[in-house]
Amino acid sequence: MMHIHFSAYALTLFFSLISTHAVMAGSPPPNDGAQIILRDKEQDTCTLDVPAAGSGLTYRYELMVPGTKCRSFLTRSIEFIQLPSALRIFMSDDGWCSENTTELDQRFWIKLKTTKKATTVGINEITYLLTYKPNTIIGPGLMMEDSYEKVGGEVRDNLSCIKLVASRAFDTPWPPAATDRDRSWSPFASEDLHAFSCPTDTIMTGRQHNRDESGNTRYECATAVQSGASVAVQDKVWAAPLTESDGIYFVCPNNRIMTGRGHYKDENGNTRYECATASHAGRNLTVTPHEWGGSMSESNSEFHCPADQFLIGRRHTGDENGYTRYRCATLQ
Known part of the structure; x- marks a missing residue:
């Protein structure tokens, strides 16, 4: 069962306690001084x-x-x-x-x-x-x-x-792209006060929203599979809040995928995204972004990444009559 609701108090705290330093992990440290x-x-x-x-x-x-x-x-x-x-x-x-x-x-x-x-x-x-x-x-x-x-x-x-x-070592075969399995929807929650994180070892692949900020939102998550084995999803980190209506393009950092989203109040309230690392057989998977999808009206929207792709980005501008775009990626 997917869980999407936090208490109102917990959610208010979640969006109001904003760190003054970066909270989203990026790429690993420089290699050999590079x-x-x-x-x-x-x-x-x-x-x-x-x-x-x-x-x-x-x-x-x-x-x-x-x-x-x-x-x-x-x-x-x-x-x-x-x-x-x-x-x-x-x-x-x-x-x-x-x-x-x-x-x-x-x-x-x-x-x-x-x-x-x-x-x-x-x-x-x-x-x-x-x-x-x-x-x-x-x-x-x-x-x-x-x-x-x-x-x-x-x-x-x-x-x-x-x-x-970076070039790839000649003696290291390029692994196959991960496929998606068992896509399923979360329960609906009110858009104006919710925080959602995909269940253990699953990745976000879609979102649906109806009406304005008092309307309902739900999320689609799936398991990634590479070489017949499920991919592990680790190191989940929430990004700093951003204002939903500003039209900011949010994309998870290098080689990380989207696993959660939360929103507080109306279009001028805060939105936060959760990103994580996907790994298989002790190796972090490479995330290859695709182009941004087309714009759709936020007030009656449903989006799914294409088969065997996973969410890494979202952008919204204006109120519920404004437009939303998504960005998907391949895992390898």
């Missing part, structure tokens, strides 16, 4: 973690998303320290790391690749990196693969997304 340091025009810094060599992991830093390291940091220059070999680095002003310049009003994107172990390249402005031609060396071990810059586009201080893709 890190990427962002600098703004005042030379203040923010540091990004890097996936380990041979791990095959992808780290995405969507810098407008709550919970993301270096959120809203106005990057002017960048420094690379002890990066692993065959690491691909994609940087763009598009918040979702797209390179589809035909459909987006995109200012720039840059594709870099490391060609040796422990690649260290000093501070360079993003605008300076764009002066390098494809397949040229920027510094020892760092190659410009390709780039795009819109004529008349403003590059400086507009970096919005960084994607880091």
Whole structure:
């Protein structure tokens, strides 16, 4: 049986006790000293973690998303320290790391690749990196693969997304994608005072809501299965509250999936999301995000991730007549 109700007192406490520090776990610590340091025009810094060599992991830093390291940091220059070999680095002003310049009003994107172990390249402005031609060396071990810059586009201080893709060790086979099993709905609860967490070792795959904040909400959860065995769901952590009506895109941190959601009061009240790590045979699964789904009216909505995908993100803007979008991902 899924449980969704907390007492009114407990829920009020749940949404009012807001920590002043980050409560959502992100990527693991830097590997072997590898890190990427962002600098703004005042030379203040923010540091990004890097996936380990041979791990095959992808780290995405969507810098407008709550919970993301270096959120809203106005990057002017960048420094690379002890990066692993065959690491691909994609940087763009598009918040979702797209390179589809035909459909987006995109200012720039840059594709870099490391060609040796422990690649260290000093501070360079993003605008300076764009002066390098494809397949040229920027510094020892760092190659410009390709780039795009819109004529008349403003590059400086507009970096919005960084994607880091580590190579996979040749002797390590890529595991199959997880499938979903036994999707089931929770009981309905009042939208304006509830907190829900999927049952043990299950992951959120859908949500349904009717009417306004006094209407009903319920959630769909499922078991993930990889190589015939159920995936474990661990390290559940609630993110800091955000205002529901602000249109904020929330996405779970790198390689974490959504397991819970709570909401308090009307559209101007607080929403919190719970994210967790999925693991199988002692290995944390890789989460590969898909594109955001289309908008739907919140007041009479029902959403399910496609088969064998799991929820990692949600966005809502306005009141119950506003629109909601969801984002799903593959586990591997």
